[in-house]
Amino acid sequence: xxxxxxxxxxxAMMEGLDDGPDFLSEEDRGLKAINVDLQSDAALQVDISDAxxxxxxxxFTVHTKSSLPNFKQNEFSVVRQHEEFIWLHDSFxxxxxxxxxxxxxxPPRPDFDASREKLQKLGEGEGSMTKEEFTKMxxxxxxxYLAIFKKTVxxxxxxxxxxxxxxxxxxxxxxxxxxxxxQDLSVRGKNKKEKLEDFFKNMVKSxxxxxxxxxxxxxxxxxxxRTFLLEYHNRVKDASAKSDRMTRSHKxxxxxxxxxxxxxxxxxxxxxxxxxxxxxxxxxxxDKTRKIEARVSADEDLKLSDLLKYYLxxxxxxxxxxxxRSRSLVDYENANKALDKARAKNKDVLQAETSxxxxxxxxxKISESAKQELIDFKTRRVAAFRKNLVELAELELKHxxxxxxxxxxxxxxxxxxx
Amino acid sequence: xxxxxxxxPLGDGKPTDFEDLEDGxxxxxxxxxxxxxxxxxxxxxxxxxxxxxxxSNGPKPTEVVLDDDREDLFAEATEEVSLDSPERxxxxxxxxxxxxxxxxxxxxxxxxxxxxxxxxxxxxxxSREEIEEEANGDIFDIEIGVxxxxxxxxxxxxxxxxxxxxxxxxxxxxxxxxxxxxxxxxFLGLHSKLASKYLHVGYIVPPAPEKSIVGMTxxxxxxxxxxxxxxxxxxxxxxxxxxxxxxxxxxxLQDPDLRQFLESSELPRAVNTQALSGAGILRMVNKAADAxxxxxxxxxxxxxxxEEKQQQFENxxxxxxxxxxxxxxxxxxxxxxxxxxxxxxKSAAMLGNSEDHTALSRALSQxxxxxxxxxxxxxxxxxxxxYMFSELLSDYIRLIAAxxxxxxxxxxxxxxxxxxxxxLLKKREAEAKMMVANxxxxxxxxxxxxxxxEAKVQQGxxxxxxxxxxxxxxxxxxxxxxxxxxxxxxxxYLESLVQTQQQLIKYWEAFLPEAKAIA
Numbered sequence: 049x050x051x052x053x054x055x056x057x058x059x060a061m062m063e064g065l066d067d068g069p070d071f072l073s074e075e076d077r078g079l080k081a082i083n084v085d086l087q088s089d090a091a092l093q094v095d096i097s098d099a100x101x102x103x104x105x106x107x108f109t110v111h112t113k114s115s116l117p118n119f120k121q122n123e124f125s126v127v128r129q130h131e132e133f134i135w136l137h138d139s140f141x142x143x144x145x146x147x148x149x150x151x152x153x154x155p156p157r158p159d160f161d162a163s164r165e166k167l168q169k170l171g172e173g174e175g176s177m178t179k180e181e182f183t184k185m186x187x188x189x190x191x192x193y194l195a196i197f198k199k200t201v202x203x204x205x206x207x208x209x210x211x212x213x214x215x216x217x218x219x220x221x222x223x224x225x226x227x228x229x230x231q232d233l234s235v236r237g238k239n240k241k242e243k244l245e246d247f248f249k250n251m252v253k254s255x256x257x258x259x260x261x262x263x264x265x266x267x268x269x270x271x272x273x274r275t276f277l278l279e280y281h282n283r284v285k286d287a288s289a290k291s292d293r294m295t296r297s298h299k300x301x302x303x304x305x306x307x308x309x310x311x312x313x314x315x316x317x318x319x320x321x322x323x324x325x326x327x328x329x330x331x332x333x334x335d336k337t338r339k340i341e342a343r344v345s346a347d348e349d350l351k352l353s354d355l356l357k358y359y360l361x362x363x364x365x366x367x368x369x370x371x372x373r374s375r376s377l378v379d380y381e382n383a384n385k386a387l388d389k390a391r392a393k394n395k396d397v398l399q400a401e402t403s404x405x406x407x408x409x410x411x412x413k414i415s416e417s418a419k420q421e422l423i424d425f426k427t428r429r430v431a432a433f434r435k436n437l438v439e440l441a442e443l444e445l446k447h448x449x450x451x452x453x454x455x456x457x458x459x460x461x462x463x464x465x466x
Numbered sequence: 467x468x469x470x471x472x473x474x475p476l477g478d479g480k481p482t483d484f485e486d487l488e489d490g491x492x493x494x495x496x497x498x499x500x501x502x503x504x505x506x507x508x509x510x511x512x513x514x515x516x517x518x519x520x521x522s523n524g525p526k527p528t529e530v531v532l533d534d535d536r537e538d539l540f541a542e543a544t545e546e547v548s549l550d551s552p553e554r555x556x557x558x559x560x561x562x563x564x565x566x567x568x569x570x571x572x573x574x575x576x577x578x579x580x581x582x583x584x585x586x587x588x589x590x591x592x593s594r595e596e597i598e599e600e601a602n603g604d605i606f607d608i609e610i611g612v613x614x615x616x617x618x619x620x621x622x623x624x625x626x627x628x629x630x631x632x633x634x635x636x637x638x639x640x641x642x643x644x645x646x647x648x649x650x651x652x653f654l655g656l657h658s659k660l661a662s663k664y665l666h667v668g669y670i671v672p673p674a675p676e677k678s679i680v681g682m683t684x685x686x687x688x689x690x691x692x693x694x695x696x697x698x699x700x701x702x703x704x705x706x707x708x709x710x711x712x713x714x715x716x717x718x719l720q721d722p723d724l725r726q727f728l729e730s731s732e733l734p735r736a737v738n739t740q741a742l743s744g745a746g747i748l749r750m751v752n753k754a755a756d757a758x759x760x761x762x763x764x765x766x767x768x769x770x771x772x773e774e775k776q777q778q779f780e781n782x783x784x785x786x787x788x789x790x791x792x793x794x795x796x797x798x799x800x801x802x803x804x805x806x807x808x809x810x811x812k813s814a815a816m817l818g819n820s821e822d823h824t825a826l827s828r829a830l831s832q833x834x835x836x837x838x839x840x841x842x843x844x845x846x847x848x849x850x851x852x853y854m855f856s857e858l859l860s861d862y863i864r865l866i867a868a869x870x871x872x873x874x875x876x877x878x879x880x881x882x883x884x885x886x887x888x889x890l891l892k893k894r895e896a897e898a899k900m901m902v903a904n905x906x907x908x909x910x911x912x913x914x915x916x917x918x919x920e921a922k923v924q925q926g927x928x929x930x931x932x933x934x935x936x937x938x939x940x941x942x943x944x945x946x947x948x949x950x951x952x953x954x955x956x957x958x959y960l961e962s963l964v965q966t967q968q969q970l971i972k973y974w975e976a977f978l979p980e981a982k983a984i985a
Binding site: 463 | 781788806812819952975977978
């Protein structure tokens with residue numbers, strides 16, 4: 049299964065309302081809209097122009113257009129897999145130079161298991177349903193699969209765009225290798241040992257996090273940011289989970305409309321009285337209204353659930369930044385203490401002084417860039433929420449009006465007949 | 467075998483239940499065995515009665531069968547009433563159904579069937595014609611409402627009393643507007659009486675709402691939670707629909723029991739409606755017997771219309787059940803959606819609180835408010851889903867069961883006629899034998915028996931034709947009602963969907979400027 053997501057959607061991005069039957073194209077816009085200020089400039093434009101889903105992996109075609117001298121050509125493409133994106137992300141995280149930046153969150157792993165399972169179950173149950181039902185359900189599931197596919201493409205693309213838009217990160221060598229090197233990066237997924245290491249690192253980090261965040265920050269700005277982010281992150285997490293559940297219930301209800309439509313159709317074709325026309329019309333109504341309800345659910349998923357999920361990850365990245373700053377502050381304070389001790393003992397003073405200076409510089413550098421990053425984060429967040437909430441409301445209105453018209457038309461016909 | 471039993475109170479006297487059950491089983495086997503050895507006894511259906519009431523003093527005045535009114539109107543008809551009916555006359559008083567008197571459960575069912583099949587044809591023919599004239603003056607001017615459920619009493623003896631209000635301009639009622647208090651078992655009692663009078667002659671008697679021991683226990687115990695209020699509301703609505711359907715039936719409307727139910731301020735308690743009473747057990751037993759009978763009756767269907775209709779109803783039943791399952795799923799998911807929307811609304815409010823950008827914070831709070839209102843909307847829609855759509859379907863599934871029952875009665879009627887013919891043949895053979903053996907007194911007896919059975923055969927044929935005619939009419943009426951019902955209710959349901967969408971538009975239109983105001 050192939051899906052194309054690319055710059056040609058840019059024009060469609062301007063128009064918030066899509067009248068076409070293919071609601072899927074809205075997702076791509078949705079995620080790009082999460083980072084509004086990523087109007088890529090000519091210096092470096094990155095997108096995912098194609099994607100191919102094979103049995104257990106997805107192959108993304110990363111397409112770059114750049115006028116920078118670093119690259120051999122002005123335009124080129126490579127094929128990358130999810131693990132390579134993760135490798136790139138981790139290399140940013142582990143790079144000390146980037147300690148003062150919010151590292152764009154890594155895209156989640158493509159997960160088609162649920163969808164594949166459903167398609168499989170459908171195949172097994174083919175004998176037990178009518179041909180129309182089977183075709184209907186198959187179309188539904190295929191659309192679902194396609195939707196998930198497009199989403200994962202969009203999420204990987206957003207990650208790359210964020211990196212490309214960041215003044216410092218875009219110059220990263222690994223990033224350039226990622227974009228240009230047309231061989232497999234041989235980035236094997238972390239083996240068990242490394243995963244275990246990561247696990248312990250995270251544990252230490254959170255233990256540290258507890259200690260470190262106990263230290264009250266001298267700087268009001270950071271103090272405020274810390275309190276804010278801690279609370280915000282938790283609440284976004286909760287909202288994201290609840291929004292997910294809500295969208296899924298909505299989808300279940302829409303699916304029920306589907307079955308009701310089929311049953312009414314059966315009633316309509318087999319009834320001996322003049323009510324059969326009535327049933328057929330109502331069956332048709334349910335089929336149509338179901339499509340609208342499914343779209344409502346999909347749009348809510350996109351504009352609300354995905355938005356919240358993304359900011360869950362971003363706020364985590366922002367928290368990580370704060371953590372790194374706090375760590376460097378602790379290092380600085382430790383260096384200070386070491387310097388005092390050295391001076392008291394009058395031993396290794398120079399060493400202690402250099403160390404202290406380095407820590408100081410590091411801390412100040414991080415603080416400076418972190419401040420900017422956090423301000424940018426807020427701007428981005430507010431803009432993204434605004435865009436998505438406006439679009440959500442507009443889409444809800446559009447669908448409700450469409451639904452209303454459908455119902456009223458049907459009622460007019462039914463009342464006219466009786 | 468105990469001929470007279472006091473129906474044991476609900477929940478109490480477990481040993482008695484077992485007794486009843488055991489007796490019941492005996493009844494059942496006796497039914498089957500005597501059925502197989504059929505010819506000697508007249509009516510297979512009343513075999514249980516024959517077995518048991520041997521001990522009792524014959525049919526007791528259990529519940530009012532024919533009453534004064536009918537006697538007055540159709541005086542000449544009573545002449546046609548058969549052998550058994552003279553015993554009936556003591557019953558022909560407007561004595562209220564003496565549910566308080568010790569009741570021999572058996573006599574509830576069997577003898578009445580007998581008498582009915584004898585006298586029914588003439589009586590009902592006449593009444594139906596008269597009623598139809600009235601009915602064709604278009605609207606049935608009678609409106610029934612069931613309201614104000616009130617808990618009466620305490621603990622396990624508590625019950626809900628409902629107010630039944632009738633508004634009518636029909637002359638048969640003494641007032642144009644009146645109301646009475648009734649409890650659930652009263653409704654069941656009414657249905658039981660109507661069913662026993664009319665079902666076996668081919669009238670489609672609307673079934674009463676189902677019992678629910680679990681539901682009622684919760685109410686009795688006094689759980690004042692939403693599930694018990696929901697249960698009471700569900701029951702109230704079902705009772706209302708039940709009465710409305712019953713009064714729409716022209717023949718049933720004329721029934722004195724129905725009128726008494728609607729009008730009289732005091733109604734003797736219908737004790738035999740309890741599930742675990744002696745009567746209840748007997749009902750179950752008879753149902754089982756019927757099922758066996760159905761399997762053994764091989765009817766030569768001379769009328770294709772009946773076969774066709776039966777098949778149609780079979781199909782309809784299946785499809786309605788399927789649709790019902792889907793609608794129930796919708797109700798369930800809609801309730802889920804409502805709960806999840808409410809949860810999300812709270813969560814969004816919290817998020818709005820922690821958001822430090824003022825305009826965005828306000829917008830998020832507004833979003834939370836919108837979602838809360840939408841949650842309300844979903845709840846209301848779920849109600850509509852259920853009370854309009856789902857309950858309509860379950861009502862009709864039960865109604866179709868009643869229709870199928872009526873078809874089954876026709877089969878039984880045919881069987882009776884068949885059996886009478888076989889018996890007549892045997893009697894004739896016996897007579898011939900007597901002629902040869904030249905026993906003059908036995909010959910006379912044989913001739914008498916032949917005359918008796920000739921009459922029975924004739925009656926059987928008449929009954930069969932009558933029930934066939936009635937069923938045709940009833941099915942026609944039922945189908946018309948069904949079409950009207952479905953159309954009305956479904957249109958109402960669609961209108962509820964329209965309302966929901968209109969509200970959604972209002973809410974989102976109010977929210978949109980708030981979202982745009984984020985700066």
